[in-house]
Amino acid sequence: MNAIFKASDAALSRRSLLRAMGGIGIGLVIGADLAPLGSAALAATPEPAAFNPFVRIGPDGTVTVIIKHLDLGQGTATGLATLVAEEMDADWAKIRTEFAPLNPQLYGNKIFGGAQGTGGSTAMAASFDVYRRAGATARAMLLEAGAKALNVPADAITITSGTLIAGPKSVTFGELAEAAAKEKVPQDPPLKQAANYALVGKDGTHRVDNVAKTSGTATYTQDVKLPGMLVAVVAHPPRFGAKAGKVDDAAARAVKGVEAVVVVPQGVAVLARTTHAAMKGRDALKVEWNEAGAEKRGTDALRAEYRALLGQKGNVAESEGNVDAAFAHPGVKVVEADFEFPYLAHAPMEPMNAVAQITGDRVTVWTASQFPSADAPGAAAAAGTSPDKVTINSLWAGGSFGRRAVATADFVVEAVSIAKAHGKGVPVKLVWTREDDMKAGYYRPMYLHRVKAAVDAAGKPVAWQHHVVGQSILSGTFFEKMMVVNNIDATSVEGATEMGYEVPNRHVELTSPKTGVPVLWWRSVGHTHTAYAVETMIDQLAKAAGKDPVAFRMDIIKDPRLKAVLALVAEKARWGTSLEPGRFRGVAAHKSFNTYVAEVAEITLLDKGYRVDRVVAAVDCGFVVNPDVVRAQVEGGVGFGLGHAMQDAITLTDGVVDQANFDTYEPLRMSQMPKVEVHIMPSTQPPTGIGEPGVPPIAPAVANALFAATGKPILNLPFNRQTIGS
Amino acid sequence: MPITLSINGQPRAVEADPDTPLLWVLRDELDLTGTKFGCGQALCGACTVHVDGTAVRSCQTAVGDVGAGKITTIEGINSREAQAVQAAWRALDVVQCGYCQSGQIMSAVALLTDNKKPSDSDIDAAMDGNVCRCATYQRVRAAIHDAARRLEA
Numbered sequence: 001m002n003a004i005f006k007a008s009d010a011a012l013s014r015r016s017l018l019r020a021m022g023g024i025g026i027g028l029v030i031g032a033d034l035a036p037l038g039s040a041a042l043a044a045t046p047e048p049a050a051f052n053p054f055v056r057i058g059p060d061g062t063v064t065v066i067i068k069h070l071d072l073g074q075g076t077a078t079g080l081a082t083l084v085a086e087e088m089d090a091d092w093a094k095i096r097t098e099f100a101p102l103n104p105q106l107y108g109n110k111i112f113g114g115a116q117g118t119g120g121s122t123a124m125a126a127s128f129d130v131y132r133r134a135g136a137t138a139r140a141m142l143l144e145a146g147a148k149a150l151n152v153p154a155d156a157i158t159i160t161s162g163t164l165i166a167g168p169k170s171v172t173f174g175e176l177a178e179a180a181a182k183e184k185v186p187q188d189p190p191l192k193q194a195a196n197y198a199l200v201g202k203d204g205t206h207r208v209d210n211v212a213k214t215s216g217t218a219t220y221t222q223d224v225k226l227p228g229m230l231v232a233v234v235a236h237p238p239r240f241g242a243k244a245g246k247v248d249d250a251a252a253r254a255v256k257g258v259e260a261v262v263v264v265p266q267g268v269a270v271l272a273r274t275t276h277a278a279m280k281g282r283d284a285l286k287v288e289w290n291e292a293g294a295e296k297r298g299t300d301a302l303r304a305e306y307r308a309l310l311g312q313k314g315n316v317a318e319s320e321g322n323v324d325a326a327f328a329h330p331g332v333k334v335v336e337a338d339f340e341f342p343y344l345a346h347a348p349m350e351p352m353n354a355v356a357q358i359t360g361d362r363v364t365v366w367t368a369s370q371f372p373s374a375d376a377p378g379a380a381a382a383a384g385t386s387p388d389k390v391t392i393n394s395l396w397a398g399g400s401f402g403r404r405a406v407a408t409a410d411f412v413v414e415a416v417s418i419a420k421a422h423g424k425g426v427p428v429k430l431v432w433t434r435e436d437d438m439k440a441g442y443y444r445p446m447y448l449h450r451v452k453a454a455v456d457a458a459g460k461p462v463a464w465q466h467h468v469v470g471q472s473i474l475s476g477t478f479f480e481k482m483m484v485v486n487n488i489d490a491t492s493v494e495g496a497t498e499m500g501y502e503v504p505n506r507h508v509e510l511t512s513p514k515t516g517v518p519v520l521w522w523r524s525v526g527h528t529h530t531a532y533a534v535e536t537m538i539d540q541l542a543k544a545a546g547k548d549p550v551a552f553r554m555d556i557i558k559d560p561r562l563k564a565v566l567a568l569v570a571e572k573a574r575w576g577t578s579l580e581p582g583r584f585r586g587v588a589a590h591k592s593f594n595t596y597v598a599e600v601a602e603i604t605l606l607d608k609g610y611r612v613d614r615v616v617a618a619v620d621c622g623f624v625v626n627p628d629v630v631r632a633q634v635e636g637g638v639g640f641g642l643g644h645a646m647q648d649a650i651t652l653t654d655g656v657v658d659q660a661n662f663d664t665y666e667p668l669r670m671s672q673m674p675k676v677e678v679h680i681m682p683s684t685q686p687p688t689g690i691g692e693p694g695v696p697p698i699a700p701a702v703a704n705a706l707f708a709a710t711g712k713p714i715l716n717l718p719f720n721r722q723t724i725g726s
Numbered sequence: 727m728p729i730t731l732s733i734n735g736q737p738r739a740v741e742a743d744p745d746t747p748l749l750w751v752l753r754d755e756l757d758l759t760g761t762k763f764g765c766g767q768a769l770c771g772a773c774t775v776h777v778d779g780t781a782v783r784s785c786q787t788a789v790g791d792v793g794a795g796k797i798t799t800i801e802g803i804n805s806r807e808a809q810a811v812q813a814a815w816r817a818l819d820v821v822q823c824g825y826c827q828s829g830q831i832m833s834a835v836a837l838l839t840d841n842k843k844p845s846d847s848d849i850d851a852a853m854d855g856n857v858c859r860c861a862t863y864q865r866v867r868a869a870i871h872d873a874a875r876r877l878e879a
Binding site: 054074075134209210211213215216218219220223225256275295348349350379396399400434511545548628629635639642643662663667668669670671 | 750753772828854856857867
């Protein structure tokens with residue numbers, strides 16, 4: 001167990017607290033990113049010595065790297081730690097990681113304007129330089145201390161795997177840690193040249209969470225256990241916006257182990273000594289819901305409203321040239337299509353949860369906090385205190401796909417609200433069941449698209465008119481002021497605007513209706529639907545032009561990096577070569593989060609349905625820190641995107657969510673997973689993201705293969721809503 | 727009422743109603759938190775443990791029904807097959823978020839204990855009940871084949 005959770009061990013807690021307070025030594029910040037810790041409190045103990053907010057070295061030589069972005073599985077902890085290990089010449093086997101505490105000044109994300117958080121595939125792009133410098137700084141301090149210890153000039157020392165060597169003399173990081181941490185922090189330590197990298201960019205650097213996650217010892221929020229802790233399970237209203245009315249909790253209170261029942265804005269919480277007792281207590285509650293302000297429309301009603309909106313004018317998101325004139329030009333071939341994309345749940349393996357404890361005016365939260373800068377004010381407001389009184393201890397996340405980064409901090413606020421209502425000062429662990437998680441909203445919005453596009457007589461696209469209708473993710477959140485401009489939430493249309501193809505006349509509109517269904521970013525955000533509409537329309541246009549889908553794209557792609565990944569994937573997938581009867585290929589290429597991905601899907605058409613056999617991907621995410629993590633993210637992104645494209649939708653009947661668990665919201669399973677082959681474009685460009693960009697091309701690549709097979713475009717997701725077969 | 731269970735080779739007495747799912751006894755009473763809660767309905771496999779060597783979903787196994795069955799959790803696996811599986815998982819960097827991986831590993835160990843050289847369709851059949859939302863399936867499959875090779879050696 002992580003030291004944080006042994007709260008019964010007072011000495012450990014106190015030292016952890018000292019460390020954390022040392023980390024907020026704002027007054028000692030030197031330079032932009034690195035703050036040396038006040039080491040006075042640390043020097044007296046055998047505690048690890050802190051070199052800067054990102055690096056600590058223990059007397060046993062263990063190097064702990066403080067990770068300022070949450071690792072949701074995407075490998076961020078491994079990637080950032082690799083940069084530190086590389087610059088320090090540390091022994092990779094002695095690297096450990098820990099998630100950063102709440103402290104935006106030290107651990108903010110520069111791409112988020114300094115807010116502390118993880119998302120938009122920004123971790124490596126935002127922190128590549130920070131972690132290299134953190135490692136280089138620690139290395140320089142170790143060198144200084146090593147020169148004194150070995151009584152040689154610093155330039156006579158080489159460092160290998162955490163040992164400083166000068167001729168016959170040597171000293172380890174662990175032996176030097178305490179003295180080295182007191183050395184002057186260098187302003188501009190030299191960074192390694194890429195040619196000298198031993199770990200970065202190489203295969204064979206295994207994930208830092210490898211052993212813990214294969215032995216059951218990695219600690220997730222669900223695993224937190226604190227002295228006196230109660231588990232809370234909540235009866236939530238069946239419709240969004242409803243509130244608890246009359247509550248009969250007599251039967252719930254009679255359940256053995258139930259300690260309290262409290263009403264909170266989110267519902268009615270049963271607090272018990274065990275999870276099972278809390279669940280039984282919740283089942284025994286009788287609650288009348290006040291549905292005055294509740295959303296009672298179902299998805300059929302919303303779809304009809306959205307369809308009507310498609311025919312009206314939207315807000316202009318992008319306009320160039322004159323589409324009307326281009327469509328009216330004689331000889332053009334026009335293709336029109338309406339698309340439907342359902343609400344989607346993130347449904348990570350670990351349902352949402354958080355532990356909260358209120359002590360006086362202080363709030364402590366234990367959760368996998370993807371967005372501490374939102375979780376802290378949320379927790380503070382729910383507790384009736386100020387954000388500076390909030391402590392967040394972040395843990396491994398059992399997935400997220402966006403769900404743990406919520407502007408309203410919904411589940412954190414719920415946990416704190418319960419702790420506040422209970423009022424006994426004990427830690428409260430909020431546990432959502434799978435059903436709670438599935439029905440809690442914050443879905444990828446439902447969208448309808450209408451696209452009209454045309455190719456000229458020479459087979460070149462000349463006009464593209466696109467209207468997107470669907471809820472804004474940012475509207476109503478603190479992002480709205482910054483990020484919704486002229487009524488355009490860029491996350492609703494990204495990918496349809498700034499399209500990767502040369503089309504002289506373009507017009508993109510957006511209509512953002514409001515509903516009571518909470519919505520949120522979902523792995524690759526707007527690109528989840530825009531890439532589908534664009535990439536399947538491109539195949540329809542290629543067909544109208546009588547051209548091969550790859551050749552058609554190669555002629556009109558603007559960005560050479562997108563062109564290069566398309567060329568690479570076509571080569572690796574042997575595009576254009578013949579396939580066995582019944583097998584078909586489809587292609588899609590899309591840039592998202594400054595990363596370029598092209599994918600070719602190979603499918604087999606069956607008597608009833610189809611099978612996705614193989615996916616070949618080519619990716620350019622700039623300079624690659626860990627190639628295997630990049631491959632893993634694309635493999636996983638393909639599987640994640642494919643499962644939803646084939647078989648998932650959240651629907652509502654009269655405002656009540658129809659899906660509850662993995663029987664009605666079916667995750668991709670082993671037998672459905674295609675063989676995925678990932679090719680990485682070598683690059684010296686700055687690193688971009690990889691957590692999300694593997695997702696957008698897979699659905700259109702498979703749809704285009706089905707289009708090639710059947711001649712019928714698939715306009716509604718998920719695919720399996722329609723009849724497909726040979 | 728006290729129930730005595732055999733867990734990871736040790737007798738453990740717990741206070742629990744017989745209808746309590748084994749999952750919550752493991753996690754809440756015995757602090758064996760490597761076994762995960764994912765769905766509560768035996769739909770995802772995150773809670774997979776072995777009872778007498780067979781992979782079972784502990785969320786749908788009432789503790790009162792276990793009787794003298796020998797329960798093994800991720801914390802207690804140490805057979806040759808288990809060591810091969812864990813070594814293969816680490817060599818191939820299977821994990822992403824990791825939350826399902828205890829269950830994946832428990833299912834894989836049970837598979838390899840019964841079937842030293844599983845085919846792809848054997849793997850589909852044995853592993854389809856273990857959901858991974860990160861979709862690490864390709865590496866799970868490769869790691870099972872790799873573990874089978876390690877067991878041959």
